[in-house]
Amino acid sequence: MSKNAETLAALIRDRAGSEPPAYGMVLGSGLGHIADSVDGVAIDYAELPGFPHAGVSGHTPKLVIGDLEGTRVAIFGGRAHYYETGRGDAMRLPLEVLKALGGERVILTNAAGSMHPDLNPGDLMLLSDHINFSGLNPLIGEPTDARFVPMTQAHDPDLRAAIKAAALAEDVPLIEGVYAWYSGPSFETPAEIRAIRTLGADAVGMSTVPEVILARFLGLRVAAISTITNKAAGLSDEQISHEHTKAMAPLGAAKLERILRRMLRGG
Ligand code: HPA
Numbered sequence: 001m002s003k004n005a006e007t008l009a010a011l012i013r014d015r016a017g018s019e020p021p022a023y024g025m026v027l028g029s030g031l032g033h034i035a036d037s038v039d040g041v042a043i044d045y046a047e048l049p050g051f052p053h054a055g056v057s058g059h060t061p062k063l064v065i066g067d068l069e070g071t072r073v074a075i076f077g078g079r080a081h082y083y084e085t086g087r088g089d090a091m092r093l094p095l096e097v098l099k100a101l102g103g104e105r106v107i108l109t110n111a112a113g114s115m116h117p118d119l120n121p122g123d124l125m126l127l128s129d130h131i132n133f134s135g136l137n138p139l140i141g142e143p144t145d146a147r148f149v150p151m152t153q154a155h156d157p158d159l160r161a162a163i164k165a166a167a168l169a170e171d172v173p174l175i176e177g178v179y180a181w182y183s184g185p186s187f188e189t190p191a192e193i194r195a196i197r198t199l200g201a202d203a204v205g206m207s208t209v210p211e212v213i214l215a216r217f218l219g220l221r222v223a224a225i226s227t228i229t230n231k232a233a234g235l236s237d238e239q240i241s242h243e244h245t246k247a248m249a250p251l252g253a254a255k256l257e258r259i260l261r262r263m264l265r266g267g
Helices: 003-016 032-037 092-100 157-169 190-198 209-217 242-265
Strands: 023-026 039-044 062-068 071-076 105-114 124-131 175-181 203-205 221-231
Touching (some): 003 039, 003 062, 003 092, 032 242, 071 092, 092 209, 105 157, 105 209, 105 242, 124 209, 157 242, 175 209, 203 221, 209 221, 221 242
Parallel strands (some): 023 071, 023 105, 105 221, 124 175, 175 203
Antiparallel strands (some): 039 062, 062 071, 124 221
């Protein structure tokens, strides 16, 4: 754990109290709404030295920490992506801070394109596993042997079971599938999409995978949910764009919020 993370955790505890968050959450493009319902304290990333500036529209660069559905949460509203800086470990400090606050679990959300015939815009996919199609790794340069992180059950079976149970209770369809990380920021070509479909991916996006690796490195339990905003390149006539992603994310966001709230209520 870096000294900076400990310092920031102390600062956050001063502002928001010292109870450890039961869940950390990192919210994807257009999925930040749930943070507005938290009864707690919002801290701008600008007040947390070393936190990413999260320069992508559709992300709110704030840490919101407090009570949601009777459970203490820490919501990281602004996500930094590899493609913004060329640094794969852009989310390392926020995740280290979560750990330093005593957090043990983190839920990641993202917007993604779909290669799965049954996953359409507005649908949700729970990640059963992922493919690091970018070949990049946020732990490159990490000097300790802790860098050799096992990834066999990276997506935590217990957390996934809790999310599936919450989806069932809310009557929200939730297909499990494999997410491929494509670095971005350009979208994929149809040939690339055919390639990753052949390799076994069901959805594609530009985030999440480095965060799963970092979370496992830090010993956090992690699960991730994609909101499908489009069919991936070449699979439909719609124009893929960031504007389109932001416009479509709210379609799935309401269902995602119901699942997360139900999970937080514990049933
Ligand atoms: N590709 C990559 N990232 C995405 C997509 C996509 O089609 N849709 C939303 N985020």
